[in-house]
Amino acid sequence: MARLPEGTLMQRAATGLAAVCADLLGRVYGRRVVLLVGSGDNGGDALYAGERLARRGAWVGAVTAGARTHEAGLRALLEAGGRVVDRSAIAEADLIIDGLVGIGASGALREPYAGLAEEANAARGAIVAVDVPSGVDASSGRVAGAAVRARVTVTMGAYKTGLLVDPGAAVAGEVELVDIGLGAYLPDPDVAALTANDVDDLLPRPGKESDKYRRGVLGVAAGGDVFTGAAVLAVGGALRGGAGMVRYAGRRAPADQVRAHWPEAVVTLLDEPSVEHVGRVQAWVLGPGLGVDRWAHELAASVLASNVPVLIDADGLTLVAEDRGLLRREAPVLITPHAGELARLLRADRDDIEAARLDHVRRAAAELGVTVLLKGSTTVVAEDARPVRVNTTGTSWLAAGGTGDVLSGVAGALLAQGLSCYDAASCGAFLHGLAGRLAADGAPLAAADVAAAVPAAIRAVTSAGP
Numbered sequence: 001m002a003r004l005p006e007g008t009l010m011q012r013a014a015t016g017l018a019a020v021c022a023d024l025l026g027r028v029y030g031r032r033v034v035l036l037v038g039s040g041d042n043g044g045d046a047l048y049a050g051e052r053l054a055r056r057g058a059w060v061g062a063v064t065a066g067a068r069t070h071e072a073g074l075r076a077l078l079e080a081g082g083r084v085v086d087r088s089a090i091a092e093a094d095l096i097i098d099g100l101v102g103i104g105a106s107g108a109l110r111e112p113y114a115g116l117a118e119e120a121n122a123a124r125g126a127i128v129a130v131d132v133p134s135g136v137d138a139s140s141g142r143v144a145g146a147a148v149r150a151r152v153t154v155t156m157g158a159y160k161t162g163l164l165v166d167p168g169a170a171v172a173g174e175v176e177l178v179d180i181g182l183g184a185y186l187p188d189p190d191v192a193a194l195t196a197n198d199v200d201d202l203l204p205r206p207g208k209e210s211d212k213y214r215r216g217v218l219g220v221a222a223g224g225d226v227f228t229g230a231a232v233l234a235v236g237g238a239l240r241g242g243a244g245m246v247r248y249a250g251r252r253a254p255a256d257q258v259r260a261h262w263p264e265a266v267v268t269l270l271d272e273p274s275v276e277h278v279g280r281v282q283a284w285v286l287g288p289g290l291g292v293d294r295w296a297h298e299l300a301a302s303v304l305a306s307n308v309p310v311l312i313d314a315d316g317l318t319l320v321a322e323d324r325g326l327l328r329r330e331a332p333v334l335i336t337p338h339a340g341e342l343a344r345l346l347r348a349d350r351d352d353i354e355a356a357r358l359d360h361v362r363r364a365a366a367e368l369g370v371t372v373l374l375k376g377s378t379t380v381v382a383e384d385a386r387p388v389r390v391n392t393t394g395t396s397w398l399a400a401g402g403t404g405d406v407l408s409g410v411a412g413a414l415l416a417q418g419l420s421c422y423d424a425a426s427c428g429a430f431l432h433g434l435a436g437r438l439a440a441d442g443a444p445l446a447a448a449d450v451a452a453a454v455p456a457a458i459r460a461v462t463s464a465g466p
């Protein structure tokens with residue numbers, strides 16, 4: 001990389017930051033801006049942005065929180081007409097710029113930083129965080145104590161992992177990237193996010209020589225006498241996810257429901273808990289609504305005895321948590337737990353998993369020797385020796401019963417079409433999240449709407465262009 005004069009990167013960062021703040025304020029002249037300034041370069045960014053806003057006529061006050069303050073930045077602010085103020089100014093601000101700490105932070109915010117973060121959160125002014133909201137660990141999204149809750153985070157050079165993964169993502173607000181000319185030098189090589197173009201490249205498409213068998217046949221072993229709907233939703237996801245054919249295998253009640261909803265599916269009514277006579281499939285989805293009784297356990301063992309990839313979800317995960325030996329097989333396994341299910345599998349605490357999702361998803365992949373898709377407000381996919389893929393689509397409206405069953409069907413269909421567990425899981429999560437957004441469009445959705453919106457999501461990634 002060519003050498004840049006000292007301070008150039010910070011000037012670029014401050015210019016981008018000031019532009020976002022000015023946009024948010026609408027009119028800059030006469031508005032009150034308070035800077036929370038820590039002792040490092042994060043505070044420097046805030047001071048130089050404050051200088052720019054002061055030159056445009058804003059009243060700018062800096063609350064200096066650290067033992068030291070970025071000297072040149074403070075001088076620039078004072079020369080532009082800004083001032084140092086005490087913390088009582090926070091409550092009256094139209095805009096608060098959080099420059100307490102950035103990527104140089106370690107551990108929970110100490111005082112007076114923690115108290116300042118709380119005061120800013122309680123104030124009426126919008127908060128713009130510099131690089132990351134202070135209190136969020138930039139490399140993992142962990143929040144160990146107090147954290148700033150930003151309206152917008154202006155991040156420098158590259159998206160930090162902590163802005164994509166909860167709980168960090170939840171307090172980052174809208175994330176604006178400022179290109180400071182570092183290109184691809186900053187991103188964490190252990191974390192990646194698929195773009196629409198990546199998904200477009202990975203998605204299997206039927207060719208001239210395709211027929212329903214060659215496109216990929218998915219087996220679905222799901223649903224029981226209690227949860228018949230899970231079977232219907234998983235099959236629906238699979239049909240919309242592009243499986244050439246779906247073979248459903250199960251008990252009477254769910255089988256009747258699947259037949260009624262999906263005449264396209266080939267239904268085998270099981271008298272015995274075995275899939276031996278179901279016919280050839282290229283992958284299985286095992287578990288949604290299956291139950292956890294002896295019959296379900298035997299059916300799970302029969303599916304896992306096959307030599308094709310298996311996606312395990314919901315009750316299937318409870319069964320393998322009780323009998324981890326079921327996971328010992330040659331063919332690949334993809335598990336799709338939420339935090340509670342992963343807690344049972346790892347004999348860990350659910351809250352610990354929620355607080356450090358990246359660490360736990362990596363640990364699960366390594367310890368269990370399978371691909372892991374951890375569901376939640378940010379879905380993450382891990383496989384040993386690969387970067388964790390963080391899903392960037394999705395919406396809070398997807399937190400609704402049955403949406404996980406649809407995801408199983410979509411990702412299972414991609415497995416049956418020949419994608420690896422890693423790609424099927426991450427493309428499945430991407431499409432499912434996008435389908436959720438399209439289906440919700442700002443209002444509640446039902447899981448069946450998500451399955452119905454999967455083709456529109458596929459069309460959207462296809463037309464995203466290079």
Ligand SMILES: NC(=O)C1=CN([C@@H]2O[C@H](COP(=O)(O)OP(=O)(O)OC[C@H]3O[C@@H](n4cnc5c(N)ncnc54)[C@H](O)[C@@H]3O)[C@@H](O)[C@H]2O)[C@H](O)CC1
Nearest residue numbers: 009013039040041042101102103104105106108109110131
């Ligand atoms: N890296 C780049 O190319 C650019 C970075 N920019 C900005 O600079 C910050 C990183 O600055 P740095 O000085 O390294 O660290 P911080 O300002 O994040 O914080 C260090 C400072 O804070 C104290 N501290 C650490 N942890 C805590 C804590 N838990 N509680 C209280 N105080 C804490 C520590 O003692 C240090 O004094 C980066 O984020 C960008 O904003 C520029 O944009 C230019 C390019």
Ligand SMILES: [K+]
Nearest residue numbers: 101130132134
């Ligand atoms: K910050």
